[in-house]
Amino acid sequence: MHCFNHQDTPAVGICQSCGKALCMECLAQVYNGLACKDSCEDRVILMNRIMDANAQMVTATKAQMKAFEILEFFIGMVFFALAYYAFKIMGWPAGLVLGVTGFLAxxxxxxRQQKKARFPDLE
Ligand SMILES: [Zn+2]
Ligand SMILES: [Zn+2]
Known part of the structure; x- marks a missing residue:
């Protein structure tokens, strides 16, 4: 494969934006990628920045989901504790309602954990 601009020079890389093969002279190395010097540089930088931001967002969402799960589990435990006291103080109907709520949480x-184990990509 030869450079898009120089027919007799071998290409060393492909622009990430327009896909043209380019020689050392025409290729610019930018923010984690390759681009046509002077024409595609800004676009490739922008594209890579957006992809990085997306990857970071996915990681953040996963961390939030995990925190939420721990919180939900904790709330469930609190409801179980409340159910125990409600059962002693107010009788079994109050204890049952709180106990079921805790159980559901x-x-x-x-x-969710089981669903994640079966479909890891779904997360
Ligand atoms: Zn290009
Ligand atoms: Zn060239």
Whole structure:
């Protein structure tokens, strides 16, 4: 393959924006990528910045989901504790309602974990 601009010079890389093969002289190395010197540089920088930002956002969302799951699990435990006291103080109907609420919260976390184990890409 030869350079798009210089037919007799071998190409050393491909522009990330327009896909043209380019020689050492025409190629610019920018922010994690290759671009046509002077014409595609800005676009490639922008593209790579956007991709980086997306990757960071996905990581942040995953971390938030994990924090939320821990919180939900904790809330479930609190409801179980409340259910115990409600059962002693107010009788079994109050204890049952709180106990079921706690159970549902914990069940939801476990259900999500199992779904994640089966479909890891779905996250
Ligand atoms: Zn280009
Ligand atoms: Zn060239």
């Amino acid at each position: 914990i069940f939801h976390v476990i259900f």
